Amino acid sequence: MSLATDLLAGNRRSLARAISQVEDGGPEARVLLAALYGRTGRAHVVGVTGAPGTGKSTLVNALAKAYRAEGQTIGIIAVDPTSPFSGGALLGDRVRMRDLAGDAGIFIRSMATRGSLGGLARATADVILVLDAAGFDRILVETVGVGQAEVDIASAAHTTIVVEAPGMGDEVQAIKAGVLEIADLFAVNKADREGADHTAMALQMMQGLAPAPTGHHGPRSASGHPEPGAQSDGSWLPPIVKTVATRGEGAERLRDWIETHRAHLQATDQLVRRETARAAAALDHVLRDALLAAFLTRLPDGVLSQTTEAIARREIDPYTAAAQLLAIST
Numbered sequence: 249m250s251l252a253t254d255l256l257a258g259n260r261r262s263l264a265r266a267i268s269q270v271e272d273g274g275p276e277a278r279v280l281l282a283a284l285y286g287r288t289g290r291a292h293v294v295g296v297t298g299a300p301g302t303g304k305s306t307l308v309n310a311l312a313k314a315y316r317a318e319g320q321t322i323g324i325i326a327v328d329p330t331s332p333f334s335g336g337a338l339l340g341d342r343v344r345m346r347d348l349a350g351d352a353g354i355f356i357r358s359m360a361t362r363g364s365l366g367g368l369a370r371a372t373a374d375v376i377l378v379l380d381a382a383g384f385d386r387i388l389v390e391t392v393g394v395g396q397a398e399v400d401i402a403s404a405a406h407t408t409i410v411v412e413a414p415g416m417g418d419e420v421q422a423i424k425a426g427v428l429e430i431a432d433l434f435a436v437n438k439a440d441r442e443g444a445d446h447t448a449m450a451l452q453m454m455q456g457l458a459p460a461p462t463g464h465h466g467p468r469s470a471s472g473h474p475e476p477g478a479q480s481d482g483s484w485l486p487p488i489v490k491t492v493a494t495r496g497e498g499a500e501r502l503r504d505w506i507e508t509h510r511a512h513l514q515a516t517d518q519l520v521r522r523e524t525a526r527a528a529a530a531l532d533h534v535l536r537d538a539l540l541a542a543f544l545t546r547l548p549d550g551v552l553s554q555t556t557e558a559i560a561r562r563e564i565d566p567y568t569a570a571a572q573l574l575a576i577s578t
Contacts, residue, residue, distance in 0.1 A: 284381040295405030310499035323379035414443030439490035
């Protein structure tokens with residue numbers, strides 16, 4: 249049987265081989281993804297992002313356990329920094345999630361960024377498709393945590409969780425990085441530490457700085473803030489959930505809010521819009537790679553390196569050089 253057939257039949261070894269093939273890229277990977285694509289679109293993809301040290305891996309671990317308690321199958325993609333020596337993932341997340349090993353309903357894959365910006369490996373979207381085709385109910389994608397480029401996760405996930413922690417200055421970082429805008433849920437992790445209430449309050453205040461929905465008449469809390477979740481105008485106000493991931497505290501509540509957000513997306517046209525955005529991002533990525541590859545094959549040998557050296561010597565600017573190279577290749 250083919251690799252795709254074995255994967256769809258539930259063979260875990262074939263799943264691991266398929267992911268490796270997709271990470272390596274090439275014609276075989278494209279054929280495999282084409283065979284699997286019609287079996288995708290059923291999993292709910294949850295992105296988990298935030299600054300390093302906020303406890304993302306531990307929170308993903310606790311969240312996976314909360315989902316397994318309900319019988320859901322979980323695929324986990326942990327995007328690790330690239331090793332400067334081997335070029336592979338450092339596998340730190342696999343070490344931190346080792347207590348999930350042996351559960352047939354969980355599959356964990358560490359991926360190296362390989363220089364990709366935004367906290368996501370280039371092949372992450374394709375690996376999501378493979379896990380989706382393999383039948384996992386929920387796919388958790390944990391990013392590296394590199395700061396301002398973390399917003400890339402929003403194009404890959406249906407629900408994005410931004411993890412904050414007290415005492416790290418993350419409130420300011422959230423404003424600088426724009427992660428406030430991409431969050432569907434906030435998790436204030438390490439909530440047993442001093443300053444957790446302040447962090448949650450700061451996030452709530454920052455939400456209050458955004459323009460209020462037109463004609464909003466939804467319920468408000470005792471403090472006067474709108475209640476989180478679905479709003480009367482169809483928008484969504486991200487809930488702020490306090491968690492202590494090391495003890496599993498708050499994981500079930502976070503899971504329930506993910507499911508509430510999923511239901512909200514399904515009840516509105518937002519799920520279709522997010523799927524369209526994901527498709528557009530995937531097509532853009534594939535086109536860029538294909539066009540670049542086609543362009544490079546048309547250049548005479550040595551022209552690209554000569555042009556690069558000329559740019560480094562300040563003999564020509566990159567924009568003029570690109571225009572000249574395009575003229576040569578057409």
